[in-house]
Amino acid sequence: MASAAVNNYISKRYERWFDYSLYHCGLAGIPDEAYDVLNEVLCSLLQKNDRLLDKLFETKKNGYTELDFFVLRMIKLNASSPTSQYRSRYKPLPADENVDYTQLDVEDVLDEAEDKNNAVLERLHQVRTVFESLDLGELAARVFEFRFFQDENFSDWEGPETLKQLYEVYNGVQELIRKKIAGESIF
CATH class of the missing domain: 1.10.10 (Arc Repressor Mutant, subunit A)
Structure with a gap:
């Protein structure tokens, strides 16, 4: 469990990180997934060792913490790299633009x-x-x-x-x- 200081810092920085996520997701052509990318990064971050999180939080540089730099790098990577954790986990389903899916007869199959x-x-x-x-x-x-x-x-x-x-x-x-x-x- 991350320390209270780290949790408070994440809450405080969330909106700014979201703006960064929105920017990079827009560049990657997935602007609607900005919240998902940010939340995936934060979920992954919070699974890290508490000592590492505290160290990242306590190390300051130019008015920012290493935690900021880490989160921003992970957002950019997850939004832009096709082999990133987020992009490989949540691949979009391929769709044929020539098909009107509302006109298809779909068979009801019981889920076993x-x-x-x-x-x-x-x-x-x-x-x-x-x-x-x-x-x-x-x-x-x-x-x-x-x-x-x-x-x-x-x-x-x-x-x-x-x-x-x-x-x-x-x-x-x-x-x-x-x-x-x-x-x-x-x-």
């Missing part, structure tokens, strides 16, 4: 994304139920919980076990769960 999400959630609950029903040792339970449920990398594991040992334990538990779900005998 919700059903897929529900299936994944049910499968996750099934894995959790089977996992909790197994009589695993403490290490095996911790390893599987760490990798599968917490989605952590074994390189971040804090313990004396080697990566090879961690993967062997994890794969063993995974195989036990797979067999139990499939209805195979595990003993």
